[in-house]
Amino acid sequence: xxxxxxxxxxxxxxxxxxxxxxxxxxxxxxxxxxxxxxxxxxxxxxxxxxxxxxxxxxxxxxxxxxxxxxxxxxxxxxxxxxxxxxxxxxxxxxxxxxxxxxxxxxxxxxxxxxxxxxxxxxxxxxxxxxxxxxxxxxxxxxxxxxxxxxxxxxxxxxxxxxxxxx
Amino acid sequence: xxxxxxxxxxxxxxxxxxxxxxxxxxxxxxxxxxxxxxxxxxxxxxxxxxxxxxxxxxxxxxxxxxxxxxxxxxxxxxxxxxxxxxxxxxxxxxxxxxxxxxxxxxxxxxxx
Numbered sequence: 319x320x321x322x323x324x325x326x327x328x329x330x331x332x333x334x335x336x337x338x339x340x341x342x343x344x345x346x347x348x349x350x351x352x353x354x355x356x357x358x359x360x361x362x363x364x365x366x367x368x369x370x371x372x373x374x375x376x377x378x379x380x381x382x383x384x385x386x387x388x389x390x391x392x393x394x395x396x397x398x399x400x401x402x403x404x405x406x407x408x409x410x411x412x413x414x415x416x417x418x419x420x421x422x423x424x425x426x427x428x429x430x431x432x433x434x435x436x437x438x439x440x441x442x443x444x445x446x447x448x449x450x451x452x453x454x455x456x457x458x459x460x461x462x463x464x465x466x467x468x469x470x471x472x473x474x475x476x477x478x479x480x481x482x483x484x
Numbered sequence: 485x486x487x488x489x490x491x492x493x494x495x496x497x498x499x500x501x502x503x504x505x506x507x508x509x510x511x512x513x514x515x516x517x518x519x520x521x522x523x524x525x526x527x528x529x530x531x532x533x534x535x536x537x538x539x540x541x542x543x544x545x546x547x548x549x550x551x552x553x554x555x556x557x558x559x560x561x562x563x564x565x566x567x568x569x570x571x572x573x574x575x576x577x578x579x580x581x582x583x584x585x586x587x588x589x590x591x592x593x594x595x596x
Contacts, residue, residue, distance in 0.1 A: 352569040391566055393587050417488030425493055443589050444523040447580050450507060456500035460493055467489075 327365075327373055334361035334381040339389060350451075353458050356431060356466060358385075362406065363424050363470040368481040371410055378402045396442075397435045404434030420474070421467030428463025429456055514579040514594035517558040519550065521590050531556045531577060531594070539590070546588035558592055560585065 337357040358381055365374040382402050386395030408430035412423040432455040440448050516530045521541060529535060529552055536551040548570070549562035557575035560583050570585035582593040 352567065352572075394567070397586070415488070417486065418492065419486035419489050421485045422489035422492045425489070425496065429496065439584070439586060442586065443520075443584060443591055445520070445582070445584075445591055445593070447582060447593065448584065450580055450582075453500040453503035453507065456496055456503070460496050460500070464493065 323369065323373065326369075327377055330361050330365060330373075331377050331380050331384075334358040334377060335384055335388075337361065338381065338385050342389065350454055350458055354462070356428065356462050357469075359405065359424070359427055359431070359466045360470050360473070362402075363409065363420065363427065363466060364474055364477070366409055366413060366423070367420065367470075367474060368478060371406075374409075375406060378406055397438050400434035400438040401431035402434070404437075405430035419467075420471040421464055424467030424470060425460055425463030428461075428466065429459035432456070432459040512579045512596075514577060514581075514596060516595050517550075517552070517576075518593050518595050519590070520593065521546075521588070523589075528595070529558070531558065536561065541588070544588055546585075546590060548585065548588070548590055550592060558583070558594065560592060563588075 335358070337360065341355050341357045361381075362374050362378045365377055379399075379402070382395065382398045386392060386398060390398070405427040408426040409423050412418050412426040415422075418426075436448060436451060436455060440446060514531060516528050518528050519526050519539070521539075526539070527537070529537065529550070531552055534552055534554050536549060539548045539550055540546070545564070547562075547564045548560050551559050551561045553559060553575060555575070555577070557577040559575045560570045560573065563571050563585060565585050565587045567587060570583050570590070573583045576583060576592070576594050579594050579596055582591055584591050
């Protein structure tokens, strides 16, 4: 059964990459310079629900590495990687909590992304005052998390019937 | 959306807003900006003089044009960094506000 997953994971990785690229083409007026919607996270969220943690982890890892190499350059890969991993960790914990639905899990993922990135930024520039951005980042993470969660929970209805086997 | 989702969202927003209010109450006009590269202070500029300082770094090739405006605010006017987020950042004038150029590790921070 395992080998049947591989083509799906490839398609999902490609989708995540593409969503990340598409959102970089659409400039949106946001609260903070550099704030992103994180549409690629829709895919990670869907995988977490349709398959398992391992698939979500590897797709998210490969997405970060590829989009770092293709678009954003090596220096920002570190931030994306930290964000993606902390976000995924919080999403896994959130999914274990039964009271939370997809939107809640995605909100945890959104703020996890921001927490991971700001921690790396604090380490890189060696200035703890950067943490003053934290309230703004929490709000941004919540907003993007809700949007991603709504997109995820809407689209999962249409595709989940293809994934009963997994 | 489940009830737990709503509670989580409200909880996070509450924490963020309380944190924001706390920071807002501490707000204080600054008198100078400290420019740091790789964690080392390179120079300090007073906010009451209008200036523009081009900042070159021969090691990394970094270039930043730092300006103090007539309103006593600091800004990074121009840079050759890849993401240009430091240029997009709003002007700063309150203590502990900062503009960070992550790719080149340049920080402009308002101090007392």
